[in-house]
Amino acid sequence: MEKLKALKKKIIAIIPARGGSKSIKNKNLIKIKKKTLIQRSFIAIKNSNLIDKVVCSTEDIKIKNHCKKIGLDVVKRPKKLAEDNSKVFDTVKNVLDYYKKKKIFFDIVILVQPTSPFLGQHEIKLTVKKMMKSKTLSCQTIHETPHNYHYLNTRILKNNKINFKFKMMRLKKFNKQKKEKTFHFGNLVATKTKALLKTKNFFCEPSDYVKIDRINSFDLDDKKDLNYLRHFRY
Numbered sequence: 226m227e228k229l230k231a232l233k234k235k236i237i238a239i240i241p242a243r244g245g246s247k248s249i250k251n252k253n254l255i256k257i258k259k260k261t262l263i264q265r266s267f268i269a270i271k272n273s274n275l276i277d278k279v280v281c282s283t284e285d286i287k288i289k290n291h292c293k294k295i296g297l298d299v300v301k302r303p304k305k306l307a308e309d310n311s312k313v314f315d316t317v318k319n320v321l322d323y324y325k326k327k328k329i330f331f332d333i334v335i336l337v338q339p340t341s342p343f344l345g346q347h348e349i350k351l352t353v354k355k356m357m358k359s360k361t362l363s364c365q366t367i368h369e370t371p372h373n374y375h376y377l378n379t380r381i382l383k384n385n386k387i388n389f390k391f392k393m394m395r396l397k398k399f400n401k402q403k404k405e406k407t408f409h410f411g412n413l414v415a416t417k418t419k420a421l422l423k424t425k426n427f428f429c430e431p432s433d434y435v436k437i438d439r440i441n442s443f444d445l446d447d448k449k450d451l452n453y454l455r456h457f458r459y
Contacts, residue, residue: 234332234333234356234357235277235278235330235331235332235333236275236276236277236278236331236332236333236334236335236353236415237276237277237278237279237280237320237321237324237331237333237334237335238270238276238278238279238280238335238336238337238349239280239281239282239316239317239320239334239335239336239337240263240266240267240270240279240280240281240282240297240337240338240339241281241282241283241313241316241317241336241338241339242262242263242281242282242283242285242288242339243283243284243285243288243302243307243311244283244284244285244286244287244288244307245284245285245307245308245309247309248446248447248448249445249447249448249451251287252340252445253288253339253340254287254288254291255445255451257342257454261291261339262339262340262342262445263281263288263291263292263295263297263339264291264295264297265339265342266337266338266339266341266342266344267279267281267295267297269337269344269345269346269349270335270337270346270349272345272346273346273349273350273353275349275350275353275354275357276335276349276353277331278298278324278329278331279297279298280297280298280299280300280320281297281298281299281300282299282300282302282316282317282319282320283299283301283302283307284301284302284303284304284306284307285307289301300319300320300323302316302319303319306319313336313427314421314425314426314427317334317336317421318422321334321418321422330418331418332417332418333353333356333357333415333416333417333418334415334416334417334418334421335349335352335353335413335414335415335416336413336414336415336416336427337349337413338412338413338444340412340444340445340446341411341412341413341441341442341443341444341445342443342445342454343440343441343442343443344366344411344412344413344437344441344442345441348366348411348413348435348437348441349413351435352364352365352366352413352414352415352435353415355433355435356415356417356433360431361431361432361433362416362417362420362429362430362431362432363414363415363416363417363420363427363428363429363430363432363433364414364415364432364433364434364435365410365411365413365414365415365427365428365432365433365434365435366410366411366412366413366414366434366435366436366437366441366442367408367409367410367411367434367435367436367437367442368408368409368411368436368437368438368439368441368442369406369407369408369409369436369439370406370407370408370409371439372401372404374409375404375407376391376407377389377391377394377395377398377404378395379391408434408436409442410442411435411437411441411442412442412444413435414427414428416428416429417429
């Protein structure tokens with residue numbers, strides 16, 4: 226166990242995994258190199274050696290049984306928190322309330338999305354370490370936005386014609402060198418519990434960051450992503 230544990234900040238990692246994905250059936254149970262997405266997240270969290278409690282939040286019986294099989298604790302998620310428009314904050318609060326009734330409290334919550342299969346123990350370690358050392362209220366992984374996805378390159382359709390959304394701004398910053406660097410969320414966030422409950426926001430400010438590779442930020446969303454995944458690292 227690393228020396229940072231001596232700081233005694235109790236940490237819970239929550240893997241949100243509902244069963245009602247419409248884009249890919251049983252998405253969270255898809256296997257990569259013989260391990261499910263949930264299992265990959267669970268292994269990465271355990272191997273970081275910095276997390277006090279790991280739990281999966283789900284309403285789905287198949288996911289629940291799978292978690293039981295691999296030794297991952299489950300907190301039952303109410304079905305009303307497993308809809309398409311359900312907020313992940315409510316899911317996390319449900320987990321925290323479950324442990325609160327048992328008089329178990331956590332200083333830091335880390336949200337680990339199983340749909341990001343390339344987020345490993347290294348990214349988790351760096352994120353948690355920054356949270357334990359700094360006075361920031363949250364820490365998130367980020368990756369640099371590729372130039373062709375820069376917000377100044379965004380196009381819109383209007384009257385069946387295409388144009389730049391930020392046309393005047395782009396005229397001033399027309400090439401790569403003139404555009405400021407921007408970043409996308411890398412799909413991993415840690416937040417101090419008190420700040421999270423107060424603001425209902427995982428990205429409480431001030432927020433620190435861990436810069437990671439764009440591939441490690443990959444998020445499996447639909448069948449096109451799954452096809453890409455199979456050709457890339459299956």
